Amino acid sequence: MTTVIAERSPIIGVRFQKLGKLYHFKLGESQEIEPGDHIIVETRRGRQLAQVMAFIDPDEVHGQRGLRGVERKATPRDLVMKQVWETKELDALITCREKAHEFNIRGAKFVKAEYSFDGSWLTFHYATENKKLNVGKLKSALARAFRTRVEMRLIGPRDVAKFLGGFGACGAPRCCSTFLTEFSPVSIRMAKAQGISLSPQEITGMCGRLRCCLVYEYEQYVEARKHLPRVGKRIGTPHGEGKVRDVRPLRDSVLVVVDGEYHEVFRHEFEPLAELEALQKKAEKGCDRHGDGPCECGAKKGKGN
Numbered sequence: 001m002t003t004v005i006a007e008r009s010p011i012i013g014v015r016f017q018k019l020g021k022l023y024h025f026k027l028g029e030s031q032e033i034e035p036g037d038h039i040i041v042e043t044r045r046g047r048q049l050a051q052v053m054a055f056i057d058p059d060e061v062h063g064q065r066g067l068r069g070v071e072r073k074a075t076p077r078d079l080v081m082k083q084v085w086e087t088k089e090l091d092a093l094i095t096c097r098e099k100a101h102e103f104n105i106r107g108a109k110f111v112k113a114e115y116s117f118d119g120s121w122l123t124f125h126y127a128t129e130n131k132k133l134n135v136g137k138l139k140s141a142l143a144r145a146f147r148t149r150v151e152m153r154l155i156g157p158r159d160v161a162k163f164l165g166g167f168g169a170c171g172a173p174r175c176c177s178t179f180l181t182e183f184s185p186v187s188i189r190m191a192k193a194q195g196i197s198l199s200p201q202e203i204t205g206m207c208g209r210l211r212c213c214l215v216y217e218y219e220q221y222v223e224a225r226k227h228l229p230r231v232g233k234r235i236g237t238p239h240g241e242g243k244v245r246d247v248r249p250l251r252d253s254v255l256v257v258v259d260g261e262y263h264e265v266f267r268h269e270f271e272p273l274a275e276l277e278a279l280q281k282k283a284e285k286g287c288d289r290h291g292d293g294p295c296e297c298g299a300k301k302g303k304g305n
Contacts, residue, residue, distance in 0.1 A: 011058055011067070014039065014050040019162070019181050024056060026067045038074035040117075045151065049074055049082055049117035078117055085115035092146065096124050099141050108133055111155070112163045123151045127160045158183050161207035168206060168213075175212050186210040190218045193225070195247075217250075224249035229272055236271040239263050 012033065013022045025041055033039060037052045061067070092113035100110060108128040115122055124142070126135070135152045143150040155163075162176040176183070191203045191214055205211040225247065229235055233244045235256065242258035253266045 009055040009058060011056040011061055012070070013053045013056050014041070015053055015181075016048055016050045019177070019179070021182060022053060023050070024061050024064060024067055025050075026069045028069060031070055031073070033070065033073055038079060040071045040074055040078065042068055042071055045123075046116060046121045046149070047071065047118065049078060074117075081119070082117040085117065085119045088119075089113045089115055092122060093124070095145060096138075096142060099138055099145070103138050103141070105133070105135065105138060108135070109160065111160050119148060121149045121151065122146055123153055125153050125155050125159070125163065127155050127157065157207040157209055158212075161205065166206065169211075170213075174206065176207075180212060183212065184215045186212060186214050190214040193218060193221045194249075221249045224252060227267060228252070228254055229270075234273045235265070236273050237263065237265045238269055239265075241273065 010027050010029075012025055012027055014025055015022060025039075027033060033052055035052050035054050039050055039052060040047055041050055042048075089112070092115070093110060096110050096113060100108065107130045108126050110124060110126045112125045113122065114125065122142070139150050139152050158176060161174060162180075165177040166174060168174045187210070188198065188203075191198060191210075194214070194217060196202055196214070203210055203214065228247050228249060229244050231244050231247060234241060235244060235254070237256055237258060239256070239258045239261075242256040242263070244254045245257050245262065246255035248254065248264070251264075251266075253264050254270070256263050256265050256270070
């Protein structure tokens with residue numbers, strides 16, 4: 001968890017992209033940098049421009065070794081150069097696609113070209129189902145064409161959707177393009193717990209994977225269902241004894257059929273008949289600790305009693 005602590009921390013969290021992952025770097029003693037500032041840092045991909053998001057409690061990064069230091073604070077010229085190189089990314093992507101066609105590279109989608117802030121590094125993001133696809137020749141050709149270091153980065157379907165943007169099935173801008181910085185694991189059981197239809201149209205996003213939004217309310221549904229009976233259970237209601245036909249976790253209620261009529265009953269209004277009957281039978285068996293008299297501890301009699 002990222003926090004801003006009272007005493008200035010020597011560790012900062014930075015992002016290289018607006019919705020990118022948070023990376024940790026070490027500040028020098030004389031460096032005066034605040035959240036929101038842009039800085040230049042050295043990475044395995046060369047010098048990069050990043051934005052400071054927050055100071056990080058050193059305890060949260062305990063165990064991380066070899067944190068890189070901050071080279072310097074970005075200048076207005078650095079920021080202008082970043083914008084200049086960004087205007088050239090579309091042309092670079094078009095050239096990449098043309099070269100891929102010349103080399104007869106099939107089954108790959110080239111999604112985005114991305115320059116470093118000073119143009120010393122050019123990254124092409126692409127997606128493919130063919131894990132054995134060789135893009136080495138294409139990489140060499142692009143390096144000669146642009147006269148810079150080129151990296152070919154394979155990305156997944158969710159990252160493709162994040163780069164392309166657009167709108168989701170709900171009609172709102174895609175979550176991955178607006179606020180999600182990391183993708184959480186999503187499973188079918190999350191849809192089942194929320195009573196969502198398992199048809200592909202209902203649970204699949206534009207990326208072809210399970211929708212990220214299935215995670216959002218999953219924990220609330222699981223917690224709410226712990227206190228509600230399952231479908232088919234007998235319960236006592238103000239309308240009489242009935243069977244549960246549907247569970248509505250977020251409303252803290254169940255739909256019950258009593259004498260052919262359906263009623264919505266809230267948790268404070270019903271009694272779990274099966275559990276009450278089980279407790280009653282247990283109490284009627286007597287107790288081997290307190291004799292044959294009245295007892296509510298429910299302990300069973302021994303064989304010799």
